[in-house]
Amino acid sequence: MHRLPIPEDVTGAEIDADVRQELMSLPKTLADDVARNLVMVARLLDTEPEEAYKFSRVALRLASRVPSVREAAGFASYMTQRYSEALTEFRAARRMTGRADLWPVMADCERGLGRPEKALAMAGEPEVKQLDKAGQVEMRLVAAGARGDMGQFDAAVVTLQSPELASNAVHPWTARLRYAYAEALIAAGRADESRDWFAKAAEADPEGSTNADERLAEIDGLEFVDALDPEAEELAEETAEEPVRRPAHDPRDEGTDKVIFEEDEDVEEFYDEDDLEIEEASAQEVDQIDRDREARRSERD
Structure with a gap:
């Protein structure tokens, strides 16, 4: 089996306790090997998803009967838009654990496969009631996206309207919910209402996980300049130094x-x-x- 190089500082001890518990069914050497590959998946998933996918396939070949391995493989496939593979892995993990927390991402895979009707149907299944608050918000986001895929833009706006959207409290999902609502308003031809929601999304997103700040600037007619981009900085300086010219007859x-x-x-x-x-x-x-x-x-x- 082809193994991928793993940095020496990755020991496998970094994984969560519940994942470690699942790996105890394996021989120790094999468990450590799988754990190190899972750590690499987690490290690379957001920044280098294709590399994360490769590590997930190694872990899958080593321990396909471990739920956490199937789940990690599912997310790596999902992040690289391999939605059919992702759905297969998520279904396997759910069968092994009986948990419903993967239901929203499974529905989003249906959207990725061009089946928004199926995703919308999943939003009405009993599994949704088993989700925690974060999972229910995620399901609402997927359902609104499915409505948009089907051209039902007004219905997408209504789908997102909820106590969680109206609340002033900030949770990990608040910025994404407000941002999705602003986008839904634009799609529904209500762009004049979107600015306030992009602003609210930006307030709830100090780390910039959404691009709410940029969308707000676009609406306000401002332009962002990347401070780390030398070319952008040079262009800004040239623009500032250039004299303003007006026509002879103004x-x-x-x-x-x-x-x-x-x-x-x-x-x-x-x-x-x-x-x-x-x-x-x-x-x-x-x-x-x-x-x-x-x-x-x-x-x-």
Whole structure:
């Protein structure tokens, strides 16, 4: 069996106690090996899901009868959009444990497979009543997403309306719920109501797990500049240093005293001291001024 390199600092002792308990059914050496692979799955799942998936397959080949291994393999498949594989693993884990906590993500896999009707049907099954508050909110998010997939945008808005949405209390799922509601409002043609909910999502999301801040800035007409992006910083500096140019005739200037700023070379090329005289000169004087100007230019040439 092909094994993947694992950093020496990963011992396997990092796993949760309940997972360790499940692995006690295995020989110690094998249990430690599986545990180290599960730690790598957890480490890489959010940042490098494809790598996490590879480690999950190793753990699965080593211990396919352990519920936590099937669950980890399911989440790795889910994060890499292998929804059919994910659904298979989640179903296996649920059969082994009898728990309902995977029900929302199983329904979301149905959405990923292009079956929003199935996901919506799962939202009405008895398993939902077995979920804790976080699980029920997750199920509501999946159901609203399924409504959106089916083009039922107004129904998606109604699906998200709940005591959890109206509450001012902040929980781990609060930012995602408010953000989803703002997006649902936009999809339903109620964009004017979405700003407040993006703002509420941003308030509940200090770590930036959603992009509520950016969506709020888009609505307000602001632009984010990544402070860690040298090119963006250089562009911002150039923009700040560039003089503001306005057209020669600007309606905003009418009725006001104009001050025209020009580059030095523009002044040398287009400005002549006789220009001041022309404003007050008669037609004959204008001809004389033009002749004098031509004479001076000939002498300079």
